[in-house]
Amino acid sequence: MSAPLHIAVLMGGWSSEREVSLMSGKGVADALESRGHRVTRIDMGHDVAGRLAAAKPDIVFNALHGTPGEDGSVQGMLDLMRLKYTHSGLATSVIAIDKQLTKLLLVPAGIPMPGGRIVKSETLYEGDPLPRPYVLKPVNEGSSVGVAIVTAEGNYGSPIGRDVAGPWSEFDELLAEPYIRGRELTTAVLGGQALGVTELKPKNGWYDFDAKYTDGLTEHVCPAQIPDDIAEACKRIALAAHRVLGCKGASRSDFRWDDERGIDGLFLLEVNTQPGMTPLSLVPEQARHLGMSYADLVQAIVDEALAEP
């Protein structure tokens, strides 16, 4: 067993994924305590720097999701404080939180992602930016927050009605992407290895916030029952994306796969640099399938961060 450390677990914060992060943080903190570490649990507020300075941990476990824990801000603060921390660093976080910036880096590296473009929300009231069906989403949210699927049936109106609720009333700009029909896949990467492929099967509708976090609303098929070449491609692409972006610790790449198009129907949607770490989350599930317990996984993430110069 590795030497006991004093580890600060950062969780909570004020993003739309606050509640998820509190669950990730609790899971991580409990696991670290079970391994004999001393843990300081910090529900992040604007006084976080002072609290970390007072706690003087050996290392920080970042269990935050969304802004500012996943967008480089917290990473920059920790760099300035000369505190070691888990998961990706500042530059990687800034890029990966932004779905459009991610594309600008990964598509030239040969990674298949849906086309599409940034649109001003105001212009959506005049007409469709892409042929229907298409997806609108904020560039830097998570957990499917603010994602709208605009279908040919004229949901939201045609063009989108000013009086209809949707991300266009909340965000000045949105990413518009062609809707990829088919199946929902995800692959975790840790320590230079792609762990596996999970298929997410929402019981009704699509993989929205409720489907992600309400018990029983989505079936996780791990490992996914898909052809070997698709599974291998998910792993290869997730590993390549992790490396090109310079991710550290665990990352998780989300895919859509149009199973009518074979390998040409596989598209990376995004890379999560602070993936969910509740004991029931996808990354721990893939690790477990490889024989790695939740506590082993948490310890491995800490070990990778400690090994950083």
Ligand SMILES: Nc1ncnc2c1ncn2[C@@H]1O[C@H](COP(=O)(O)OP(=O)(O)O)[C@@H](O)[C@H]1O
């Ligand atoms: N281009 C797309 N085609 C089909 N479904 C999509 C597309 N983009 C997003 N989605 C759906 O929205 C979900 C969330 O999108 P994603 O890009 O992973 O952002 P986040 O998980 O950060 O909210 C996906 O898991 C998928 O179900």
Ligand SMILES: [Mg+2]
């Ligand atoms: Mg996603």
